[in-house]
Amino acid sequence: VKTKTEPVNVARFREILTRRLGLHLDDGRLEVLGELLQRLLRSADVTPNELFRRLDAPGASAELRAIASQVTVPETYFFRDAAQFRALRQVVLPDRLRARANARELRVLSAGCASGEEPYSLAMMIREALIDPYWTVSIHAFDVNPVALEKAVRGRYSAWSLRETPLEVRERWFRAEGADHMLDAGIRDAVRFEEHSLAGPSAWVGAGYDVVFWRNVMMYLTPDAQRAALDRIERAIAPGGYLFLGHAETLRGLSHDFDLCHSHEAFYYRRRGAEAVVSPTSARHTEASSVSWIAAIDGAARRVQALSDEPVRDAVPEVADSPSEIVDASLARAFELLQRERFAEALAVVEALSAVSSRNPSMAILRAALFIHGGRLERAALACREILALDEHDAGAHYLLALCREGAGDQHGAFEHDQLAIQADPIFAMPRLHLGLLARRANDRESARRDLSRALVLLEQEDPTRILLFGGGFGRDALLALCRGELAACGGAA
Ligand SMILES: C[S@@+](CC[C@H](N)C(=O)[O-])C[C@H]1O[C@@H](n2cnc3c(N)ncnc32)[C@H](O)[C@@H]1O
Numbered sequence: 057v058k059t060k061t062e063p064v065n066v067a068r069f070r071e072i073l074t075r076r077l078g079l080h081l082d083d084g085r086l087e088v089l090g091e092l093l094q095r096l097l098r099s100a101d102v103t104p105n106e107l108f109r110r111l112d113a114p115g116a117s118a119e120l121r122a123i124a125s126q127v128t129v130p131e132t133y134f135f136r137d138a139a140q141f142r143a144l145r146q147v148v149l150p151d152r153l154r155a156r157a158n159a160r161e162l163r164v165l166s167a168g169c170a171s172g173e174e175p176y177s178l179a180m181m182i183r184e185a186l187i188d189p190y191w192t193v194s195i196h197a198f199d200v201n202p203v204a205l206e207k208a209v210r211g212r213y214s215a216w217s218l219r220e221t222p223l224e225v226r227e228r229w230f231r232a233e234g235a236d237h238m239l240d241a242g243i244r245d246a247v248r249f250e251e252h253s254l255a256g257p258s259a260w261v262g263a264g265y266d267v268v269f270w271r272n273v274m275m276y277l278t279p280d281a282q283r284a285a286l287d288r289i290e291r292a293i294a295p296g297g298y299l300f301l302g303h304a305e306t307l308r309g310l311s312h313d314f315d316l317c318h319s320h321e322a323f324y325y326r327r328r329g330a331e332a333v334v335s336p337t338s339a340r341h342t343e344a345s346s347v348s349w350i351a352a353i354d355g356a357a358r359r360v361q362a363l364s365d366e367p368v369r370d371a372v373p374e375v376a377d378s379p380s381e382i383v384d385a386s387l388a389r390a391f392e393l394l395q396r397e398r399f400a401e402a403l404a405v406v407e408a409l410s411a412v413s414s415r416n417p418s419m420a421i422l423r424a425a426l427f428i429h430g431g432r433l434e435r436a437a438l439a440c441r442e443i444l445a446l447d448e449h450d451a452g453a454h455y456l457l458a459l460c461r462e463g464a465g466d467q468h469g470a471f472e473h474d475q476l477a478i479q480a481d482p483i484f485a486m487p488r489l490h491l492g493l494l495a496r497r498a499n500d501r502e503s504a505r506r507d508l509s510r511a512l513v514l515l516e517q518e519d520p521t522r523i524l525l526f527g528g529g530f531g532r533d534a535l536l537a538l539c540r541g542e543l544a545a546c547g548g549a550a
Contacts, residue, residue: 061090065104069093072111077124077200078255078281085127092126121251125203128276130170134213134221135177137271139322140300144178144267147319148298149185150517152266154483155296161192165265167254167289168273169197172208172247173217176239178269179246180229196260198252208249211239254285264294272302286310295329308380316384316418318391319520328417349493350463353428353528383409383416390422394524399429417443421452425525428456433463451481455526458490470494485514486526489539496542505548512539 066089070081073089081089097107111119135141156162164182166175175197182193199205214236218226230237252260254277270289274282290313293299299314301307307314307325314325386405393402403426406419420443427436437460443453454477461469471494477487492507515523515536523532530538 061094066090066093068104068108069111072108073120073123073127074278074281076111076120076255077253078278078285079124079127079200079276080278080281081127089127092123096123121200121202124253125201128201128204130199130201130204132170132173132272133217133219134173135225136174136220137303137322138220139320140271140303140324141177141181142320143317143322143324144298144300145181145185147317147519147521148267148324149182151483151519152297153186153191154517155294156266160188160190162186162194163263163265163267163294164193164195165260165263165268165292166195166197166247167260167268167270167285168276169199169205169208169249170201171204171213171217172197172211172249173213174269174271175208175247175249176211176243178267179243180225183243183246193246195247196250196263196265197247198250198260200251200253202251205249205251208247209244211241211244212236213239254288255281261288261292263292264297265292266294266297267300268293268297269300271300272305274302274305283310290314290327293327295327297327299325299327301325306380306384308384312417316387317519317521318388323388349490349528350428350433350459353459383419387416387418387422390419390426391521391524394422394426397529399426399529402426403430415446417447417450421450421456422525424453424456428459429529433460436460449480451477451484451487452522452526454480455484455487455490458487459528462490462494467494467498483514483517484522485511485518485535486522488514489535492539493542496546501546504546505543508539508543508546509548512536512543515539 063086066086070086070089073079073081093104093107097104100107102110111123152162162182164175164178166178169175175195179195182195186193197208199208212233213230218230218237221230226237229240229243231240232238254273268289270285273285277285286307289299290311298317299307301324303323307316313329314327317324317326386409390402390405393399393405403423406423406426409419420439424436424439424443427433427439436456440453440457440460443450444457447453454473458470458473458477461467461473471491474487474491474494477484478491488507489511492504492511495501495504495507515532518532520532523535527535
C-alpha cells in the first residue's frame with residue numbers, strides 16, 4: 057500500500073486532475089490527495105499506472121466527476137456579499153433591462169455555482185426586480201462538482217445556507233421542511249443547472265450573457281486555467297454586460313477588456329465595447345443666453361475647494377505592492393476622494409501614477425474629469441484626446457471634451473462632442489443634459505425640450521459611478537432638479 061501513495065504518484069494524480077479538470081491543487085492539498093488516491097486504488101484494486109491510464113482516457117468522465125466532488129468542497133450561501141446584490145439590483149439590472157428593452161430577454165450565468173445558492177439568489181432578485189411578465193429570463197448555472205449540483209436541483213437548504221437571507225425574502229420564497237427550508241418551485245424551475253468544467257468544452261461561450269457571476273472559483277484554478285477560463289467568460293459576456301468576482305478576487309493582470317465599476321460599496325466589472333447606436337439630432341446653436349454648464353461645474357468645484365483645507369496625503373496607497381495592485385488601489389482611493397468632493401487630493405493620487413494613468417481607461421477618464429473639476433480645461437482636453445487616440449468611441453472622453461469646448465467658447469464643438477458621446481453610448485445622461493442646456497442658451501426651445509426630457513428619463517436610471525464621475529460635483533437629485541427647472545423654463549413638462 058505504501059508504494060501506491062508515493063509522492064511521485066500523488067504528483068502524477070494531481071497533474072491529471074489539473075489537466076483534465078483545470079483544478080488548482082496546491083501543495084497544502086497533497087496529503088488529502090494522497091489519501092484520496094489510496095482509497096481509489098484500494099477500491100478499484102488496480103496499480104497506480106492502471107488508474108492513471110484510465111483517468112487520462114477520453115471516456116473517464118464518470119470517475120473524474122466523482123473525484124471532482126471530493127476535491128472541491130464548495131462553501132457558499134444565499135445572497136453572499138450583499139453589497140454586490142445591491143449593485144446588481146440598482147445599477148446592473150436597470151442598465152441591462154434598458155439595453156435589452158427591444159429583445160426583452162435577459163441572460164444570466166453563475167459559473168461555479170456549487171450547490172445553487174448563488175444562481176437561486178439571482179433568480180429571486182430578478183423575479184422581484186422585473187415586473188414585466190413579457191420578458192424572457194434565462195439563468196444558467198454550472199459547476200464541476202456533481203454532488204453539489206444534485207443538492208442544487210433538490211433545492212432544500214439548511215438554516216446555515218440562509219444566514220444572510222433577509223427575513224422577508226425567506227418568508228416569500230422558502231417553506232419550512234423539518235429543520236430545513238424548501239425553495240419555491242417557481243424559483244427552482246427558473247435555473248438551468250449543468251455539469252461543466254471551466255476547463256472543458258464550452259457550449260456556454262457565445263451566449264451573450266448580460267450578467268455573469270464567477271465568484272470564488274479562481275482559487276481552484278491554476279494561473280493558466282484562470283486565464284483560459286477568463287478568456288471564455290469574457291467571450292460569453294455581451295458587450296456592456298457585467299462580471300462579478302468574489303470580493304477578494306480581481307482581474308488585474310488578467311484582462312483589459314473590462315471597466316472596473318464601483319457602487320454600493322461593491323466592485324464589479326463591465327465588459328467594454330457596448331454597441332453604438334446612432335441617434336441623430338438636428339439642433340442649431342447660435343447665441344448664448346444664460347450661465348454655461350461648465351461655469352456651473354467650476355463654481356461647484358470652487359465652493360468645495362473653499363470648504364476643504366486638509367492637506368493632500370496618501371498619494372500612493374500603502375497597501376499595494378505590485379504595479380497592478382497599485383493601480384487598483386489608487387483607483388479605489390481616488391474614487392473615494394472624488395465621492396467626498398476632495399478633488400485636488402483625488403487628482404494627486406491619480407497624477408502620482410502618471411506613467412499608467414494615461415493607459416488605464418478608468419484612471420485616464422478619472423484624471424480628465426478631475427482636471428475639469430480643477431478648472432484646468434486645457435489639460436483636461438489633452439487627457440481626453442489621449443483617451444480618444446486609444447478608443448475613438450469613448451463616450452466619457454467626448455462628453456468631457458464637450459465641456460472643454462464650451463469653456464473655450466466653442467458652442468459648435470461642444471455640440472459635436474456631445475453628439476459623439478451619445479452616439480457611443482445612447483443611455484449616457486450627461487451629454488443629453490448638456491445638449492439641452494446648450495440648446496436653451498441658444499434659444500432653441502424645441503431642441504432644448506426634447507433633449508432635457510430625454511435627459512430627465514436617463515438621469516433617473518444613470519449609473520451612480522457615472523454621476524459621480526461626470527456629474528460635475530452634482531448628485532442625481534441636484535441634476536434632476538436642474539433638468540426639471542430648465543425644462544419648465546422652456547415650456548416643457550417636467
Ligand atoms: C467556493 S465555491 C463558490 C460558489 C459560489 N460561486 C459562491 O461564490 O458562493 C467554488 C465552486 O467552484 C467550482 N469549481 C472549481 N473548479 C471548477 C471548474 N474548473 N469548473 C467549474 N467549476 C469549478 C467548485 O466545484 C465549487 O463548487
